[in-house]
Amino acid sequence: MSTTAFNLAPLTTMNYMNKNLHRHCEQHCLLLEISRLLNTGLDMESLSICVRLCEQGINPEALSSVIKELRKASDNLKATENSTN
């Protein structure tokens, strides 16, 4: 086997991985833009966690209730903070 052939194999794997990563990021960016258009209130990080929770089999409707509940709780915290200022 020539040195060129030996060096090409890892490069091809890297290219494949880069391509997959690029595709993955592209899809996440599309989802984030859809999310913003729909005024869901999800930031990039929350959306990314939600995608992973959906991949773990969490029911999306139940997950939306969790997010709304957390939003309520954090809004209450921020409201008490403002009232004590």
Add this chain to the structure above:
Amino acid sequence: GSSITELLGALCDNSLTGVSWKRRALGGISREGVRRALRSRAYGALLAKLFQDTSPKPPSPLNTTPSRNKMLMISFNLRVSGCPEEAERLEELLDKLKDGPASGLAELDSVLELLVHLAGSVPPPLSSF
């Protein structure tokens, strides 16, 4: 990959972004106490919804509508409510989203369903003049 517990914990932590802890510590409320309370609320909401789903319900056409079609219904609503550019962009983005293993997203349908459920849950950003 992370477990469901870790991911829910991360979601709770992320929802606390912007909360000032210095003043809270003085008031006797610890960050850890708030995190615990939030986790408990998150699990409460999750389980309540899951148990509610096990009760028999008459099938609704919306329950069986694919999430992409629900998105198209939202797009239609945007169009008739005078936001044609947003509707156009939404349809364009949906077209670009690929389905199946090639997309790099294993549960695209579930994610779209989640976005449908959260649609309009926060006010639209104020447009600048």
